[in-house]
Amino acid sequence: MSGTIPIIDVSALSTDKVAGNAKVAVEIGRACREIGFFYVANHTVPAELMSAAFEASAGFFGQDEAVKKEALYDASSNRGYIPMQGESLDPNMPADLKEAFNIGLELPADDPELLAGQMFRAANVWPEMSGFRETMLAYFDACHALGRSIHRAFAADLGLAPGFFEDKIDRPMAILRLLHYPPAPARTEAGQLGAGEHTDYGCITLLATDAVGGLQVRTRSGEWLDAPHVPGAFVCNIGDCLMRWTNDIYVSTPHRVVSPAGRERYSIAFFLDPNPQADIACLPGCATPERPARYAPIRGDEFLLSRLSPTYEKSGLGQAAGKASMQAGT
Numbered sequence: 001m002s003g004t005i006p007i008i009d010v011s012a013l014s015t016d017k018v019a020g021n022a023k024v025a026v027e028i029g030r031a032c033r034e035i036g037f038f039y040v041a042n043h044t045v046p047a048e049l050m051s052a053a054f055e056a057s058a059g060f061f062g063q064d065e066a067v068k069k070e071a072l073y074d075a076s077s078n079r080g081y082i083p084m085q086g087e088s089l090d091p092n093m094p095a096d097l098k099e100a101f102n103i104g105l106e107l108p109a110d111d112p113e114l115l116a117g118q119m120f121r122a123a124n125v126w127p128e129m130s131g132f133r134e135t136m137l138a139y140f141d142a143c144h145a146l147g148r149s150i151h152r153a154f155a156a157d158l159g160l161a162p163g164f165f166e167d168k169i170d171r172p173m174a175i176l177r178l179l180h181y182p183p184a185p186a187r188t189e190a191g192q193l194g195a196g197e198h199t200d201y202g203c204i205t206l207l208a209t210d211a212v213g214g215l216q217v218r219t220r221s222g223e224w225l226d227a228p229h230v231p232g233a234f235v236c237n238i239g240d241c242l243m244r245w246t247n248d249i250y251v252s253t254p255h256r257v258v259s260p261a262g263r264e265r266y267s268i269a270f271f272l273d274p275n276p277q278a279d280i281a282c283l284p285g286c287a288t289p290e291r292p293a294r295y296a297p298i299r300g301d302e303f304l305l306s307r308l309s310p311t312y313e314k315s316g317l318g319q320a321a322g323k324a325s326m327q328a329g330t
Contacts, residue, residue: 005217005227005235006031011042013149022156029157032238036253037217037227040150040206040234045142047232050208053139053178053268056132060101061180061266063127070127071101075308077122078175079104084182090196090256094189097259103136103176113276119301120173120276140176143206143270147174150204150236158246159285169203173273173304181214181257181265194265195257200239201307202273207235212265218254227255241274241303244295247286276301 008027012020031038060068065083073080079102085095103124107114113121126133151165181194194214209215215227215235227235243252259265274280281297298306 005037007039007041009042014044025153025156028153032250036251037237039230040236052135056135057178071125080125089198093196094192096195098181101178147272168274168278171275175271177269179267181259183262194259197254197256199252202239202271203242204272205237206270209267212263214257214259245283247282274300
């Protein structure tokens, strides 16, 4: 396996060029089978929108703690503000040295799933900041569109119909997550990082970073590989849900954030999880008699809940998730 993260030009995905789309699908498929990470270059998310999102994110995190906590995280909706050390992405290590703000799919007030109180369906919590909501919703929609086009490449690589994933990710449990890593304190607990070693939970993650660096990816050989900032590009990685869907043909790769000393770091992650009702079962063609399906089918919302709960167990923020599970009968 290569010791580098490939940079893939995905511009063909926004055209009807058959040969170009086929080439991109092959390149993406190879990256998903090997390191599980790739850079997405020449994509459709405008540079000015990315800049505006980072500016708005810095504005939010620059507020007083009391103001930020007015939108405190609720695990039953997976939305809101997560304070410093509010989660442990590696449950076996001390809490992460970061703060975050989660934004989900914006639903109208009369949406049936919202009115029914379905798990992971809730209204977003918006801070009182001019233009914040509009900027983040535009960014969410742009990332969602890019993620859907990447899933068409997955379908081509896996021998599925081009639109196979469309009705499984059109109303996703996707989360746009703003992240702030303050400069690390002089003294930390043993093993404490900006973000502990983990794999992501959903289908894919589209990560935009600043130039500070700190993201590291663990290769199949166990070495930690720096993922440097590539201006204008997203870092894309495979999550556990897509790995499960493909019967481990695609791999979700462990990664972590080791923030450089004395510098603060900002990043914005778009986690494209499937629709709540999506059937996460072995995809057609991903199992053989010699390599049967490795996982039992599970609903998308049940799978996400199973991964979120351990992350927030130490801080108590995950207690609401358990309550939501009981209410939903899952």
